[in-house]
Amino acid sequence: MQRIKKKALAVWMMCVMLLAACSGKEAAxxxxxxxxxxxxxxxxxxxxxxxxxxxxxxxxxxxxxxDWEQYMLEQFRKDHPNVKINFQMxxxxxxxxxxxxxxxxxxxxxxxxxxxxxxxxxxxQFDKSEPIDxxxxxxxxxxxxxxxxxxxxxxxxxxVPMSIxxxxxxxxKTIFKNKGLEHxxxxxRDWTIEEWRDAMRQVSGDGVYGTALFAGSEQSDEMNLLYLxxxxxxxxxxxxxxxxxxxxxxxxxxxxxxxxxVAEGSIATGPASLKNTDMLELFKQGxxxxxxxxxxxxxxxxxxxxxxxxxxxxxxxxxxPVHKESVVPQVALSYTGxxxxxxxxxxxxxxxxxxxxxxxxxxxxxxxxxxxxxxxxRISSAYVTEDPDMAAMNEIVTTLxxxxxxxxxxxxxxxxxxxxxxxxxxLLGKLTPQQALEDYARKANEVLKMEQK
Amino acid sequence: MGTHNTAWQxxxxxxxxxxxxxxxxxxxxxxxxxxxxxxxxxxFFLYPLFEAFRLSFTDASIGPSSYIGLDNYVRLFGDETxxxxxxxxxxxxxxxxxxxxxxxxxxxxxxxxxGNGAKSLFRILFYVPTICTPVVLTMVWSWMYNTNTGLxxxxxxxxxxxxxxxxxxxxxxxxxxxxxxISWSIGQPLILYLSxxxxxxxxxxxxxxxxxxxxxxRFRHITLPMxxxxxxxxxxxxxxxxxxxxxxxxxxxxxxxxxxxxxLVYTIYRTAFGSTQxxxxxxxxIVLFLIIMVVSIVQLRFFKADH
Numbered sequence: 001m002q003r004i005k006k007k008a009l010a011v012w013m014m015c016v017m018l019l020a021a022c023s024g025k026e027a028a029x030x031x032x033x034x035x036x037x038x039x040x041x042x043x044x045x046x047x048x049x050x051x052x053x054x055x056x057x058x059x060x061x062x063x064x065x066x067d068w069e070q071y072m073l074e075q076f077r078k079d080h081p082n083v084k085i086n087f088q089m090x091x092x093x094x095x096x097x098x099x100x101x102x103x104x105x106x107x108x109x110x111x112x113x114x115x116x117x118x119x120x121x122x123x124x125q126f127d128k129s130e131p132i133d134x135x136x137x138x139x140x141x142x143x144x145x146x147x148x149x150x151x152x153x154x155x156x157x158x159x160v161p162m163s164i165x166x167x168x169x170x171x172x173k174t175i176f177k178n179k180g181l182e183h184x185x186x187x188x189r190d191w192t193i194e195e196w197r198d199a200m201r202q203v204s205g206d207g208v209y210g211t212a213l214f215a216g217s218e219q220s221d222e223m224n225l226l227y228l229x230x231x232x233x234x235x236x237x238x239x240x241x242x243x244x245x246x247x248x249x250x251x252x253x254x255x256x257x258x259x260x261x262v263a264e265g266s267i268a269t270g271p272a273s274l275k276n277t278d279m280l281e282l283f284k285q286g287x288x289x290x291x292x293x294x295x296x297x298x299x300x301x302x303x304x305x306x307x308x309x310x311x312x313x314x315x316x317x318x319x320x321p322v323h324k325e326s327v328v329p330q331v332a333l334s335y336t337g338x339x340x341x342x343x344x345x346x347x348x349x350x351x352x353x354x355x356x357x358x359x360x361x362x363x364x365x366x367x368x369x370x371x372x373x374x375x376x377x378r379i380s381s382a383y384v385t386e387d388p389d390m391a392a393m394n395e396i397v398t399t400l401x402x403x404x405x406x407x408x409x410x411x412x413x414x415x416x417x418x419x420x421x422x423x424x425x426x427l428l429g430k431l432t433p434q435q436a437l438e439d440y441a442r443k444a445n446e447v448l449k450m451e452q453k
Numbered sequence: 454m455g456t457h458n459t460a461w462q463x464x465x466x467x468x469x470x471x472x473x474x475x476x477x478x479x480x481x482x483x484x485x486x487x488x489x490x491x492x493x494x495x496x497f498f499l500y501p502l503f504e505a506f507r508l509s510f511t512d513a514s515i516g517p518s519s520y521i522g523l524d525n526y527v528r529l530f531g532d533e534t535x536x537x538x539x540x541x542x543x544x545x546x547x548x549x550x551x552x553x554x555x556x557x558x559x560x561x562x563x564x565x566x567x568g569n570g571a572k573s574l575f576r577i578l579f580y581v582p583t584i585c586t587p588v589v590l591t592m593v594w595s596w597m598y599n600t601n602t603g604l605x606x607x608x609x610x611x612x613x614x615x616x617x618x619x620x621x622x623x624x625x626x627x628x629x630x631x632x633x634x635i636s637w638s639i640g641q642p643l644i645l646y647l648s649x650x651x652x653x654x655x656x657x658x659x660x661x662x663x664x665x666x667x668x669x670x671r672f673r674h675i676t677l678p679m680x681x682x683x684x685x686x687x688x689x690x691x692x693x694x695x696x697x698x699x700x701x702x703x704x705x706x707x708x709x710x711x712x713x714x715x716x717l718v719y720t721i722y723r724t725a726f727g728s729t730q731x732x733x734x735x736x737x738x739i740v741l742f743l744i745i746m747v748v749s750i751v752q753l754r755f756f757k758a759d760h
């Protein structure tokens with residue numbers, strides 16, 4: 001009996017030790033040294049979450065995602081030894097889920113670098129974001145006003161943009177040259193929808209498609225919608241409170257054109273299940289003559305031609321989004337930037353402010369813009385790109401109006417996921433184009449109505 | 454059997470009769486051993502279950518929440534997306550569960566007639582997908598199913614077929630998903646059936662053979678009844694896991710095309726983490742829980758009574 005008791009005690013202790021080993025807060029990766037704060041100074045801990053955006057940044061100790069940011073945090077820490085910064089990088093497709101869970105558990109990060117245009121309005125709606133007008137008190141005039149505007153709500157600033165990614169269209173010039181169709185490429189980088197359709201038809205064949213559509217996931221809204229907007233439709237009303245796509249015959253007309261182009265082989269087979277990464281892969285392999293993408297494609301292609309993931313002879317040629325003759329083409333912009341979640345400690349807030357100001361200097365924004373071929377939001381950060389094509393497109397983009405994709409609406413992320421099923425239905429013939437648009441608009445406006453209640 | 458004095462006599466110092474005292478002591482040690490697991494079950498199963506049940510009566514989101522009674526449940530049964538997800542989930546269960554049972558049982562039966570070395574080899578081959586990460590397996594299948602660059606369309610193209618949109622049309626997408634799930638789900642039932650069949654005494658077959666029973670009769674009257682318990686277990690556990698399909702939906706089709714592959718768990722995921730409507734997602738989870746419970750009880754009663 002004594003032996004059994006001893007064995008039982010041993011088993012119990014093992015279980016307790018196992019539980020203790022499995023429990024406890026998982027230490028977030030931190031690159032900041034854990035030294036003692038100087039005497040008299042309060043230890044401040046800042047949780048910094050980011051997504052993989054910036055790499056190959058000049059001056060960074062490494063060329064991977066996050067290296068430059070960790071380096072900057074370390075430099076900040078040297079000047080502020082009482083600050084501990086917990087750095088965490090989250091995959092882009094997980095950030096919404098992770099931040100949502102953190103907010104629901106009242107445990108959000110202090111600073112978040114994310115695609116603010118997509119999610120910031122929701123954080124503000126639930127009063128989770130901290131107004132940070134004072135963060136730009138010294139250099140607000142240096143910011144391009146239109147790039148700050150999306151982050152103002154009720155007169156207060158809730159985000160600081162770090163880089164802007166303009167979305168337009170790109171040709172693979174080499175495919176046109178190889179097929180003797182270089183004459184189809186416009187010097188003014190401008191195609192009407194008829195010219196585009198004709199070019200796509202001529203360039204398709206022998207394993208090459210004109211272009212591709214992707215309706216396989218929620219990302220299918222931005223770039224595919226540019227076609228509908230180019231044909232004269234509008235997705236939202238001016239106040240971004242109602243989805244109006246079904247009210248424009250131009251939208252169903254464009255969907256019908258898509259179906260016809262898929263049938264004739266100008267658009268790659270299987271758009272209903274294609275994802276944006278699949279489309280990009282086809283383009284990188286030289287199987288698509290044209291692709292709608294963000295201007296970061298310049299960097300993707302340059303890097304890819306070095307590591308072999310992009311065909312060597314791919315020559316990019318930027319184009320305005322295709323449009324009807326009477327319609328001015330619009331560009332979409334996506335923003336990456338910082339937001340700060342609600343702070344109760346004034347001292348900590350002040351330290352966060354210093355950290356953001358330390359990172360968002362003109363010089364840093366210039367370096368980041370050059371590294372990932374994006375537009376910096378500060379006037380003094382403007383850089384001259386070595387790529388003449390990108391330089392030409394940067395000039396063009398500033399002259400084009402911005403597409404209203406409803407990103408300022410707090411329900412944007414809920415509305416976004418409603419587009420691709422309707423788009424699939426139209427592409428598969430399950431619904432007519434007009435029925436698909438009505439299905440989408442009805443569901444979207446129901447969501448908006450519930451939220452407004 | 455001798456008689457003994459049954460008059461109650463307390464054991465010195467305890468106030469309990471000796472037999473009860475011994476019984477309590479043995480029970481005590483039993484509870485002591487299961488206590489760690491019990492705590493884990495309470496912490497990671499019962500508490501979340503009750504919390505989900507509580508949340509389902511609120512409009513919980515990432516902001517403050519308030520009690521809204523049965524509104525979430527009422528909304529569910531008028532929600533076409535939820536009802537469609539329920540239909541899709543039941544469709545997957547009706548297709549996948551019988552196929553897994555039949556295929557794993559058939560493979561186990563066939564493997565009875567091969568040597569031990571070959572049996573071990575096939576056991577490993579069929580079980581390897583079970584221990585692989587579903588995410589990795591799904592990614593491999595997504596490359597195979599790709600309309601333009603996938604292996605399957607390459608192979609069908611060699612024999613003259615046009616590219617097939619495996620995941621692009623509702624009927625092929627459902628079939629494609631079923632193939633993926635079945636491919637990694639037959640391993641465990643197969644192992645269980647093999648063990649169960651190996652445990653059937655050889656004498657039963659020998660006796661039946663002597664009595665003139667043919668191979669089909671021996672299979673029907675000996676093998677099938679003797680593995681009935683295993684079948685019951687496999688049916689219930691496979692049904693539960695099919696009802697909880699998520700990874701393959703998330704990575705392959707995102708519920709499309711046009712909601713044709715959206716299952717209940719995927720809808721719950723979208724409601725909670727896309728729309729941040731935790732209260733509604735909790736209500737959906739409770740409904741799923743009740744459905745699984747009812748289906749399991751029905752299966753248990755039906756197959757047990759049948760046995």
